[in-house]
Amino acid sequence: MDLGEGRFARASVELKMLPDTRRIRAYLRWSDGGKSPARYLGQVENMTRAANLAEGWKMAWAKGLLTEEPPVEGSWASSPSVRAVMRGNRSKDTRPELRLRSLLHKQGLRYRVAARPLPGLRRTADLIFSRPKVAVFVDGCFWHGCPEHLRQSRKNADFWRSKIEGNQTRDAETDRLLREAGWTVVRVWEHEDPDAAAARVISAVRGSSTTRHEAGQAGSSVARQS
Known part of the structure; x- marks a missing residue:
């Protein structure tokens, strides 16, 4: 006010x-x-x-007791509502991410937080499981263009559309580069049910671990036969 x-x-x-x-x-x-x-x-x-x-x-x-807060000088946000959404989309330790980490930890999984799966690639995953090579990204609905919850801004619409489409292109490129390097990529929307998201991550981690273990055994068997 x-x-x-x-x-x-x-x-x-x-x-x-x-x-x-x-x-x-x-x-x-x-x-x-x-x-x-x-x-x-x-x-x-x-x-x-x-x-x-x-x-x-x-x-x-x-009663006219409230008014919209004026934009902060230098802010990209064109309105208080857009600025509130931007503030709510932190890049690290968001509420959905913390909840997911808690559920995975309770299941005995251990991981690195906010780390680069590929040292030479400037892309940071929210969680990485190094041995099974699984990278997890918890994507905010605003910045990554959630098809269910993204509300397009009426002001500076072209700017925000370009910004979000750029993020989506970068996400797709990140997924491709990681998969080419042998990584499994799991993307979780911030609105997803935490238990369902955790189940997907657990399946990917344990599935990748099993596959790599079987591949290792097969390789050892071939080596012994030769």
């Missing part, structure tokens, strides 16, 4: 239930100079907390 004189503050909607009437009131609260003022928005009567919070936000917008 706009505090005036070029100052902005992030606001939140707070719900309070009156003990006598059991009615629920919504308030807008923000931080300003160490204080936490609040503004009464109105009464809400929905069945769930989420619905009441959503109604509170609508009231705040309707």
Whole structure:
């Protein structure tokens, strides 16, 4: 919300239930100079907390209490919504990645984090399993163009389309180069079910390990026969 004189503050909607009437009131609260003022928005009567919070936000917008934060100087983002998406897509230690790592670790798998599968190639995988040669990439829906969840920006549409298509081209090239070098590539979308994603990675790791072990045994047998 706009505090005036070029100052902005992030606001939140707070719900309070009156003990006598059991009615629920919504308030807008923000931080300003160490204080936490609040503004009464109105009464809400929905069945769930989420619905009441959503109604509170609508009231705040309707009363003109909120405003979009101006773009940061030098930022590529053309709007606060795009900037929020960009901030949410960190390149390392994202929530989906941490969840996947936890599940794999519980299954006894050990891996390297944020490492290059091929030393001479400037491409970093989120997880690599060196012995079975499996590289795992956890792709953010925005930056990698998820077909299910990508929401095209209305502003600077050509720029963002080109940016995301460039990332997709780079992903495809990375997959090709790694496979040519004998690696198995597993790509996981950030929206995927963590257990299902972990199962795919485990299958790839253990399958690759089994295949390499059998290939090694076959090679030893041929050597002995010759």
